[in-house]
Amino acid sequence: MAYSDKVLDHYKNPRNVGSLPKDDPNVGTGLVGAPECGDVMKLQMRINPQTEVIEDAKFKTFGCGSAIASSSLATEWVKGRTVEEALTIKNTEIVKELNLPPVKIHCSVLAEDAIKAALADYRKKHGQEQPTASQPAPAPAD
């Protein structure tokens, strides 16, 4: 399978790899996917509670090159946007930007879900209403 140059670039030089303290009230964490499916994305954002601007974003992804590229791109796109703006990011825009083939569209869907899940987590911490996250972050079982 041939990868687009943009996928290769994100794979080789992933942006914003890492973790933010997940107990920080201003950090929202989204963890989506499942190891059995071959894709797990963790996306974290630090949000300024006054301005609701996403000041920092970090990710870690277990998955194929397209999954890594989709989440790396997602962190680039959310940084500097407000929560409301970030919620409008659509998976189709990721597909377009990275030239993902049809078999890899699920990677972009997962990235969109990760953004929504992270923001839902942030809003939950702040006692706000849940945005319409299609996939809430899973919690460890007891």
Add this chain to the structure above:
Amino acid sequence: MALKLPIYMDNHATTPVDPRVVEAMLPYFTNQFGNAASRNHSFGWEAEQAVETAREQIAALIHASPKEIIFTSGATESDNLAIKGVAEMYREKGNHIITMAIEHKAVLDTCKRVEKYGYQVSYLPVNKEGLIDLEELRRAITPKTILISIMYANNEIGVLQPIEEIGRLAKEHKVLFHTDATQAVGKIPFDVEKFNVDLASLSAHKMYGPKGIGALYVRRRNPRVQVSPLIDGGGHERGMRSGTLNVPSIVGFGKACAIAREEMPQEMERLRGLRDRLLERLRAKLDEIYVNGSWERRLPNNLNVSFAYVEGESLLMGINDVAVSSGSACTSATLEPSYVLKALGVGEDLAHTSIRFGLGRFTTQEEVDYVVERVVETVSRLRELSPLYEMAKEGVDLKSMQWKTD
């Protein structure tokens, strides 16, 4: 010596043709181009002689008689001919076939096909080592059983089934025994007499011969086995496989067998040494790597390992100057991880992280060391990127997590 890139380490998929094989084949494209079935001129005689020599070379490698070798287009056709051919020929005797969950698709899909024609097929499971249970096989045999089809060496994990015991059991119950020996022949000793094999599928391109040529071994005595042909026509190959013989490829196949027979003992030892070196060096630098399938009962050139927390396709992407293959779903069109690993009970999470290394005649120690270096570097980098590795290191039990799945 400078390393030549990319490195090929996927010898279960196919092998390069040995230069000695190419050399043997060449005259049969040009000067000696005759049809082996032409009985009345020297062109035909020469071709026929070349085919018969090849038949002897192939038979000698598997301890068969030359007349028991039926040329086909490859192991897929041989598997089809064995199963469909026996099913049709022995229809009066019974309608039950026994096979195994981790067979190659050429066997599994052929069995699925004959099921549609009213045959019954039992698919034996394997244990976590990838081996069948002989007692289970014994219990599966019924008075209606006409064929047991169990491979010798598996194409993904290289695991070797207890072929001698299976052969004995089949003989005891007067059931025909077919084995897909594609990955084994030319790599490790294979003896149709010792193993009581009645039918065996072979392929040239897995043993440094050309693609598009293979054979089905069909036993001629004790018992005399017959298969109905898939392809009708001029009655070539004792009526079991019509079609003008592919003389240059048959010559190449024969030469490949002669070389294998000569060099197998040293080659096995050399490859086992390199393969063990590969695993030892990976283990020295990386934690949490798991060998899939039995380590003791395995082809000497196979290594199939899961690198926990690193998805297979992303690993392949990182080692793009090394040709290996992965059991990850992302490398297949079906988005399902390897059915072979699944049958062993390897969790889908680990199946997604599996890599198959297939060493071969032209693999060098420098190549092995380079591959180790690249794999270690890439796995380490991708683990830094993996939320699962991070969570595992924090002590989170990934198995007890409630993952949101579609």
